[in-house]
Amino acid sequence: MALYSEKVMDHFTHPRNVGIIENADGVGEIGNAKCGDIMKMYLKVEDNVITDVKFETFGCGSAIATSSMATEMIKGKSIDEALKLTNKAVAEALDGLPAHKMHCSVLAEEAIKAAVKDYYDRNGIAYDKSQFPDEDCPHCHE
Numbered sequence: 001m002a003l004y005s006e007k008v009m010d011h012f013t014h015p016r017n018v019g020i021i022e023n024a025d026g027v028g029e030i031g032n033a034k035c036g037d038i039m040k041m042y043l044k045v046e047d048n049v050i051t052d053v054k055f056e057t058f059g060c061g062s063a064i065a066t067s068s069m070a071t072e073m074i075k076g077k078s079i080d081e082a083l084k085l086t087n088k089a090v091a092e093a094l095d096g097l098p099a100h101k102m103h104c105s106v107l108a109e110e111a112i113k114a115a116v117k118d119y120y121d122r123n124g125i126a127y128d129k130s131q132f133p134d135e136d137c138p139h140c141h142e
């Protein structure tokens with residue numbers, strides 16, 4: 001069996017939603033403690049719905065593929081739905097990732113959460129802090 005699914009290869013070679021959003025409503029940047037790679041996620045939000053999302057990464061192929069899939073999965077969805085997206089759901093949507101690359105998928109999930117938190121902070125919206133990774137140690141809860 002090939003190490004990577006066709007969907008992973010597709011999203012890695014043709015990543016969706018790569019880039020930046022000028023005047024984004026929320027921006028999140030996360031580093032992966034396991035490998036040092038970084039991910040930046042930009043959100044445009046209207047009426048609690050994510051109308052646009054883009055990402056930039058300095059990460060591996062699995063990080064690119066999971067971020068690409070994750071952005072497709074949250075585009076047009078409400079913020080609440082986006083916050084429920086787990087790295088496992090993204091990996092499943094890609095027909096799986098090798099076990100030793102699962103940590104790469106955490107980058108996308110946490111960058112989305114960080115961008116939503118930034119959106120909440122900018123707009124003075126109250127939120128439950130436990131929904132978000134601890135900023136000082138984003139990977140302790142893996």
Ligand code: FES
Nearest residue numbers: 035037060063104
């Ligand atoms: Fe760093 Fe995959 S090895 S994100």
